[in-house]
Amino acid sequence: MRRTFETGAAVAALLLLWELLAVVLDLEALPPPGTAFAVFGRDFLGPLGWHLLVSTYRVLAGIALAVLTAVPLGFILGRNPAADRLAAPLIYLVYPVPKIVLLPVLIPLLGIGDASKVLLITLILFFQILLPVRDGARYVPAALVDSVVSLGANTRALYRHVIWPAVLPEMLTALRVASGTAIAVLFFAETISSQEGLGYYIFDALSSWAYPEMYAGIIAMGLLGFLIYTVLDWLERRLCTWKYL
Amino acid sequence: MIAVEDLRVTFYTPAATVAALGGVSFRVARGDTCAVIGPSGCGKSTLLYVLAGLLRNFQGRVVVAGEAVKPGRRRTALILQDYGLLPWKNVFANAGLGLELRGVPRAEREARVTRILRELGLYELRRLFPGQLSGGQRQRVAIARALALDPDLLLMDEPFSSLDALTREALQDNLLEIWHRTGCTIVLVTHSIEEAAFLGRQVVVLSPRPGRVVATHLNPGAGKSSWRQEPEFHCVCSFLRQQLAGGVADAPDL
Numbered sequence: 001m002r003r004t005f006e007t008g009a010a011v012a013a014l015l016l017l018w019e020l021l022a023v024v025l026d027l028e029a030l031p032p033p034g035t036a037f038a039v040f041g042r043d044f045l046g047p048l049g050w051h052l053l054v055s056t057y058r059v060l061a062g063i064a065l066a067v068l069t070a071v072p073l074g075f076i077l078g079r080n081p082a083a084d085r086l087a088a089p090l091i092y093l094v095y096p097v098p099k100i101v102l103l104p105v106l107i108p109l110l111g112i113g114d115a116s117k118v119l120l121i122t123l124i125l126f127f128q129i130l131l132p133v134r135d136g137a138r139y140v141p142a143a144l145v146d147s148v149v150s151l152g153a154n155t156r157a158l159y160r161h162v163i164w165p166a167v168l169p170e171m172l173t174a175l176r177v178a179s180g181t182a183i184a185v186l187f188f189a190e191t192i193s194s195q196e197g198l199g200y201y202i203f204d205a206l207s208s209w210a211y212p213e214m215y216a217g218i219i220a221m222g223l224l225g226f227l228i229y230t231v232l233d234w235l236e237r238r239l240c241t242w243k244y245l
Numbered sequence: 246m247i248a249v250e251d252l253r254v255t256f257y258t259p260a261a262t263v264a265a266l267g268g269v270s271f272r273v274a275r276g277d278t279c280a281v282i283g284p285s286g287c288g289k290s291t292l293l294y295v296l297a298g299l300l301r302n303f304q305g306r307v308v309v310a311g312e313a314v315k316p317g318r319r320r321t322a323l324i325l326q327d328y329g330l331l332p333w334k335n336v337f338a339n340a341g342l343g344l345e346l347r348g349v350p351r352a353e354r355e356a357r358v359t360r361i362l363r364e365l366g367l368y369e370l371r372r373l374f375p376g377q378l379s380g381g382q383r384q385r386v387a388i389a390r391a392l393a394l395d396p397d398l399l400l401m402d403e404p405f406s407s408l409d410a411l412t413r414e415a416l417q418d419n420l421l422e423i424w425h426r427t428g429c430t431i432v433l434v435t436h437s438i439e440e441a442a443f444l445g446r447q448v449v450v451l452s453p454r455p456g457r458v459v460a461t462h463l464n465p466g467a468g469k470s471s472w473r474q475e476p477e478f479h480c481v482c483s484f485l486r487q488q489l490a491g492g493v494a495d496a497p498d499l
Contacts, residue, residue: 141327143325143326143327143329144329144331146294146299146323146325146329147323147324147325147328147329148329148331148342148346149299149316150297150298150299150321150322150323151322151342151343151346151390151394152317152319152343152346152347153346157346161331161334161342161346162331165331165333165334166333240333241333241374242332242333242334242374242376245374245376245377
């Protein structure tokens, strides 16, 4: 209830600022929020809703794929120093490369549809999840591991009861930080090589000077980010109760 | 129950070779209690790790219940210094973890954990997480988790050293009750002279690293809660203090 109120207040403040700026600047490129929301309402059940759906699918699929690949690898590297010594230089070399530069490679391979966008997001999130998971798995207190092993845990049980719950909060935090980047990169990828998605919708509106449409697209993008953060927040509170006592 | 003969443990790190235990021998009869006491870093914890089967890289002979020590012995329970409770599981789940790992069916597990939590006065706390408990409560949960496994050998590392005096004595009395009721063998490692003299019917005094046995003291008075008030208890304490000081060559005034 309190959170709902705070979220509402934040949205109201943002809209007020927007309205003020629109009135003061009086530019065609900055229509007041009312105009943008009118278009948003009009298009939401039409093209805009579809583009939002496409982008949401791409981000969620990218997150899922990144989690499914980075978490097991992070576990292995975190718990096996020898494997980590082999893999670490490679990871540190590839990690800082802006993954967007791979777009020209991904598009000929996977086409301009969903697959290239999903994989791009996966690539970005993969490293952002891999490192905290690896470090988290490595620094699980030895006493916890020892006492659970002494209770009769095999390797699988150790991962399930100790390592995974220990790295989960860090993974969710990493995911939250990284999904902002992921949405930004998705936008960029959709503007240069797509016929679908919010990036395409916004850029299309921008290039035809349809500013209210552009802002409707931006509102949709904000919604997408808000949705992802809300889900991650909810997951963290639900799965990591013990952190918030 | 336990026979340790000439146990030596050496840790090899890239930086140094550290001898933790330099030939330790002692025996503990089934159903008896033994306290191992020594200065910090004398390898007491290492000794427990060996007895628990967690540390296999040792020389010498270690027999537990008639067999060479090996990992995964089902009736050995280990309680580590910081109790080893999982912060993300509540009291009930923590106490039932050992049973869960051993594949005990849920209904039986819940019945056993409920009974043990009630016995230890923890049932009201069952939904709390370790972070919400006091040190004494956490230690009791760790004991509950160990007892749920119906152990015949209970290994404890500094069980009560971080607790305040009153809680410590209450829990020591608690442990004695458990010992009387279950008849399990208890080996505990401590740096507290009073704790060793109160709980150990046999007290093994170790020297500084590499730990060797300075003295093995039979202490038959231990095992009843009135022992703490008896004059002999204090005699044992000062005897142990002397033995410890004798083992610490560079600190004769300990």
